Amino acid sequence: MTTWPTRVRGLAWGADYNPEQWPEDVWDDDVELMRRAGVNLVSVAIFSWALLEVEEGRYEFGWLDRVLDRLHAGGIRVDLATATAAPPPWLTTAYPEVLPETADGVRLSHGSRQSYCPSSPVYRAKAVALARALAERYRDHPAPAAWHVNNEYGCHVPRCYCDRCAVAFRAWLRARHGTLDALNEAWGTAFWSQHYTSWEQILPPRATPTSHNPGQLLDFDRFSSDALLELFKAERDVLREVTPDVPVTTNFMAAGFSGLDYWKWAAEVDFVSNDHYTRGEDAERHIDLAYSADLVRGLAGGRPWLLMEHSTSAVNWQPRNIAKLPGELRRNSYAHLARGADGTLFFQWRQSRAGSERYHSAMVPHAGPDTKVYREVERVGAEYGRLAELVGSTVAAEVAVVFDWESWWALSQPNHPTGDFAYPEHVFAHYRALWRAGVTVDFVPPGADLSGYRLVVVPALYAVDDATPYERYVEGGGHLLVTYLSGITDTRGHVRLGGYPGAFRELLGVRTEEFHPLGAGRAVALDDGSPVAVWTEHLHADGAKVLASYADGPLPGVPAVTRNERGDGVAWYVGCGLVGDGLDRLLRAALDQAGVAVGPGGDVEVVRRRGEVAGTAVSWLVAVNHGSGDAELPAAGVELLSGARAAGSVVVPAGGVVVLREEEV
Template identity: 55%
Template sequence: MRPWPDDRVAFGGDYNPEQWPREVWADDVRLMAEAGVSFVTLGVFSWSWLEPTKGEYEFGWLDEVMDLMHRHGIAVDLATATATPPPWLSAAYPEILPVDREGHTLWPGSRQAWCPSSPLYRDLALSLTDRMAARYHDHPALAMWHVSNEYACHNLPCYCDTCAAAFRRWLEHRYTTTDALNEAWDTAFWSQRYAEWDEVLPPRLSTTFNNPTHVLDYSRFGSDTLLDFFLAEKEVIRRHSAGVPVTTNFMTLSTFRLLDYSDWAPHLDVVSTDHYVVDALEHPRAELSFHGDLTRGLAGGAPWMLMEHSTSAVNWQPVNPAKRPGDTLLDSLTHVARGADTLGFFQWRQSRAGSEKFHSALVPHAGEDSDRFREVCALGAVAGRLGEVVGSRVEADVAVLFDHEAQWAVAGPCMPSTAIDYPAAAHTVHRLLRDRGVTCDVVHPDADLARYRVVVVPTLYLVSDEAAAAVAAAAEAGAQVVVTYFSGIADPDDHVRLGGYPGAFRDLLGVRVEELFPLRVGERVALDGGGHGTVWSEDARAGEAEVLHTYGDGPLAGRPAVTRRAVGEGAAWYLGTLPDDATLGTLLERVVEDAGVAAAAAVPPGVEVVRRRSADGSWLFVLNHTDADATLDTTGHDLVSGTDVGPSTTVAARTAAVIREA
């Protein structure tokens, strides 16, 4: 076993030598040395090469590549190759194929065409995992095991009969009796009462809306089913390869919402994720920062691995623009600033054919004589100089709560508005605090909130009594708590909390809402004193709370829109709408000032600053996203340029500095 590289920020990515003739492999390791690559991920989509027919294995080529990596000092993150079945498996056993909500079979010819509940697929995958773990457990290049790949990216939810039977078993384990199920799903509505477990089906396409709690439970079932599959592979690996870390790559980006990673994270030896810049978003780099903080929250504040991102364009958006010069470095260091100790890319060498041939790579189609590869080499050199940062933690006094179950529930049928997007309020608050140099941890509602000075509760529609009590306790103990619209509405069974909204937070906020007034797409509501709200509004009574803003027009003119209530040593703020950036930014400035939270550094607008700290020191990451040079007051040593700086330093446009502070 080789230890994971920790004398630098580990640098590398997916290596797919089976796509290339052997004579290319020698050139690969030459270029890897030039670029400073310290790890590769092998075998992710190699099942058909490792087991070309059932029970007949061909490991010789992988042996050769593993040995090649060892000779060149490159650590291997070895995948179990179980992410996608080979053609012989689908042809021989078509019952493994997933089925969509309308009953259509999803055929092979792409990737991940397998039913998450299929016992046959599971048995064959575990057999391959067993063979690989037995063969490579003591290989000197092996540093980590990588189970499957991007679970649920394409095959969840599945609505086949196998999933229906598995769902019934899951429900019986969760509820024990059909009476308890009927209570949780409130099946008195629309004559849905179940007398026997065999009557329950997945929420397939029906005449009209499915039962919302039924839909919510099916999301829980899907996440739990794939987690159980991961744990089964991990157990096989452990039998042969005890002591070698095991991970799988999450997908913590806005477009993926199918797994509850807060349940998964405790089972990974190190949390890893894939993240790609989504150019269609209004603020794509702010979203990148948010999901770095979310991944760190899943890791319990510990450093994490960026398993995949891209040097430039991806292949799966309607339009796939190339990154601007410098963005490969800037995006990568944004991830490191927010806790990544590993920088991985998909992939090492850009494919010449296949669905991802126009997805960028460390070695582009243009080859080594290209600006992009020169930028890759520059990034590899910087990663080599960042070894002293490895193991340090990000400094944050603000918690933003994020819950996948609440996200599933908000996306369920029959909500007050289909325009409401669960992460919108969280992303907005996070972005505006980021713009002001304030770093946030993005954490599950069950996280320990005691150490935070500010706790933001954005659109937490579904919340447990325990989590609501923890938020109230944080305010009593001195935190500034900010709760946004459509929070606290339902309990974990998706039953509305009666007596007036915002339900679980009504007493904490001193606000009682009688009726919801969601806004139409593009509609605005004026706020007194200037500014406006979007997305949402509601008919509130302030009660014990101080009214900071009222609605300035429309049917709710004069009603409270933003309130504040003193609570114990802290305060509870409520946003009944999503204010414009200027109004909300000013409000958040007051919140952090009241909390005694300061920016990591004073910088011009558009410059992102984050501090990582350990017992040995602190490092200020300065990420200049603007087209102008930025100057700030700081003294220390810049690990990017390799120069001493102070008492001020200038960070050039669209570049970054990592300053070991004096």
């Protein structure tokens, strides 16, 4: 099986290319500008269904033939899309049952994109037919390097509540639970007289008088992710049948999207690709970028991955679409590269003059190539051409963070102890502290092999069936740091009795008798001076050593942070909402005790990739300086962008980048 776009030379560099938006006399200029910019891979036909299948069963591929011929002649490979992300108006007009419905029973209309129900047999049949027609048309064309199925699955319609989905949901539930008795037990339907006596009584969680059954919500989240995954697999399987040597992917939105369980999805693609957009008004957007890149590398199992989309400058969908600063495009590209990407692509190649994304930046802006953006694009493209030796290299980390989409779903349900807790922000807070310490992080799923890590952070792993892997890890010498709202329920959503944090109680040597979330905007302090927000709990040390207790608030003197020695390892528990410097200090203490070396921190991120050159093991130091002053790092080797040799230290210019092939000294 091929697991990377074929015959792409060096690092992938390019964009979504939408030639159908432009007169054909622009296409030759596009190819020439791409060559100038070092572009070697573009995604084509992502939203072209209406122009490829102009009416039911009648395909017109002539224009796409000419596009692919031009790109191939220019030495540019193609990530060819199946074009199924936006059904054409003729389809949704002829078959309105294809359209999705909201929980309130509103049928969504065509006129934008993703206007399809994942359980629609008509949509599935038409999408698979188009994928087959494209595969058969271009099976022998030399341009395609990969298949791009659909686009950002679930981005706008992660859940559909129509009658077709109700039928599919029941079938999914039968397969999961087997019997109605098992389902009633799993959902706890004795509460509020919800006991089901036939499968036909079960509905998606549509609008009801008040809050839904938590078990039903969690299973519907699982079903909805699986339903979209089945759509992807249907197209993928046709593509593999017709073009077995062309790898298949679809673009994830890993860091900020709760709709899909990407651990499950990652196992079904030939290579992982991702879209990530920084938030222009976020002063820590470079840390958010690193967080996304590390998470995607985790989804890829440590193998190289592709950044399918990011922006050259402003995006079009934020409240205020702030343009990127000079050099930010370059820093963003290298930050993804540092953390394991073997290519970085943009949305899009040429900035649109019509449509909803007219003001989304591109490699060629409205103002043309004589611009800051295109000059920076040319610069990075030329630099990427000097970095081919990095292809296939990987990133190693001594610290892991456990990330769980199912816990995210469960914690997003209503009626939790506080409405101020948000799973992704909680995970990011701990990641931020590790980033500030200059530590590279792997993200892993629940149940992953943890034996290769010195420290494992478990933020709010709410739904857990079995804590045994974590117990084995600690007893074998590992250092584990678990935060509040972990181990509270099993994976059905049933609360574990006997005290919180449930599944982790014995391992951590603690027992919580009651949650004490803080009022809106309230904060308390620990006796070591650390600030606490959002969360406190009435915790008892049951064998664990107390490291910090509350100095004030509703629980003065009650333990808040503990450390428990177990076997050859250590298990920390953070039973409060540590923020700011307090969280930084705690993570640094855990890193120190686990024997993890910290990096320079501050505004400079440093990551190492490891691989081979001519059969010799090599490491590359990739440093990105987000600050306003130059930074000097200890290093020896050849700086690949400039060709200069570093004999003990290297200077990373303010706002600049260094890629150094390291040498031993």
